[in-house]
Amino acid sequence: MGDRCDQCRNRLRGQGQQTATRTLCDACYREFSGLVAGYVTGGTVENAISLAGWAKRLGRKKD
Ligand SMILES: [Zn+2]
Numbered sequence: 001m002g003d004r005c006d007q008c009r010n011r012l013r014g015q016g017q018q019t020a021t022r023t024l025c026d027a028c029y030r031e032f033s034g035l036v037a038g039y040v041t042g043g044t045v046e047n048a049i050s051l052a053g054w055a056k057r058l059g060r061k062k063d
Pocket of ligand 1: 005
């Protein structure tokens with residue numbers, strides 16, 4: 001537990017990359033970061049859902 005990428009299930013080298021909810025290997029983290037930063041289409045359903053939540057948070061500035 002904690003030493004595998006949550007996306008591709010490969011073994012991590014070192015600590016891996018922490019996101020809000022997951023631990024990713026460098027490759028998956030780069031992909032994840034790119035998707036979030038660039039809002040690129042063609043990601044997985046899971047990415048789309050997290051992107052939707054992220055976009056919603058940005059659009060809603062009540063806090
Ligand atoms: Zn990975």
